[in-house]
Amino acid sequence: MSFASETKTELCQVMPQDSCCRRAECYGMLLFGRSFSENSVSLTTESSAAAHRAAQLTAETAGVIVDISTSLWHRRERKSAFTVSVSGSGQREAVLACFGHIKTEINLRINRANIENECCACAFLRGVFLSCGTVSDPQKDYHLEFVVPFMNLAKDLSAFISEIYELDLQPGLLNRKGSYVVYVKGSEHVADLMTFTGAGKAAMNLMQVKMLKEVRNNVNRKTNFETANIDKTALAAAEQIVAIEKITNSAGGISILPEELRELAMLRCRYPEMSLRELGATLSDPLSRSGVNHRLQRIMDIAREL
Ligand SMILES: [Zn+2]
Structure with a gap:
């Protein structure tokens, strides 16, 4: 299992008690999915746990029926992708309305009304990461990123993260193949963000790998x-x-x-x-x-x- 999948599996074991947080996490997952509009509400992930969580939270929050379909996205390595989608325009409208979005929205932004409570920030960010985030193997790099389809949404996410007092970090933003990538670099920053969203064990693994690498480098230098x-x-x-x-x-x-x-x-x-x-x-x-x-x-x- 890759480090990113490990992290996502750990995040899916966190279940917030407060309904406001479960709702915020669901919002993060759907808003930062592949599409969030009248025509399509869907997200695709390689994590089965994340897909099932999205389906569960969406059904619970918006009261709609959610489909999960599986496809093979990497034939040779036999990796599957899971697509979570809401079928029927009536159901999609219900989802949009539930989060205060209108169906004719062109410029998708974060609706802060859904994450007003202070407790909801980590749940929302966990949802965003489960939907469009990934983290590099610490053996190679200390890099965590969110791949977002729209520029303003990416800017909103970057601003939201930089406002979180506990994290004290300013994410970078870059354009890659028509997508907008909000990224965080550096072992401390990546581990802090992971811990904040609920992946404390994976964050500790990251810091352990870093320590081992430093010891090995010191030995080599000597x-x-x-x-x-x-x-x-x-x-x-x-x-x-x-x-x-x-x-x-x-x-x-x-x-x-x-x-x-x-x-x-x-x-x-x-x-x-x-x-x-x-x-x-x-x-x-x-x-x-x-x-x-x-x-x-x-x-x-x-x-x-x-
Ligand atoms: Zn909350």
Whole structure:
């Protein structure tokens, strides 16, 4: 099951006690469905639970009979889509009238009278999400969106969300293939919105995925850092060996090095992987790390002058 379907299934388990909230949720579902007019009142969803909830709430709120039809929208993956619709113009008129809309309405807007009670905001938004919303898999992105067929309706939704005091967020709005997309980005904002509508468990899953991703990134960053450090040591050793070889291949050979540098030069070539501290401990007359470093610098200087 996708993360979006999981979220919708969780939302469908929430049943508001107050009739005003059930009505507000029904309004959100129908208004933000595929069509909400005299000719057609319908919504299509891939969630069977959402479809049945829309049918139940519409029957309860407007007292009309609702049809649910199933079609295969993704043949290969055998995914079904459920279309909820109200047949008969008389019944559709009843639905519109029930929410204070008239049948000749051209410019569809949110009728705030249906969501006047403060308690109804989350129910309404849950309905809108069940009808036209989706949320990305948090493994990929933190993105929640509502795909709305009309611009003014999308603007109304965006304004409604930005007015919700508990959420404190300003959704974005974009045009995609003739539809208007109201979207929210960022793990915190997406999780807040999900929790607000009633999908607290899915929101927690999202934050958990985020935490795991952060831990994994930190581990990766640390590993990269260590690898870089090892590379730096190996690179320095390689440079020292090149310098020593230059000296041994020169006319004077290794004997041009002062005596106290010769043993170190030979050890360096024999043990390229040793750290400076280890080299110092291996010398017949042991030396500190900085002492070894100083002598290697002198060897490098001599090679440079050749
Ligand atoms: Zn309410």
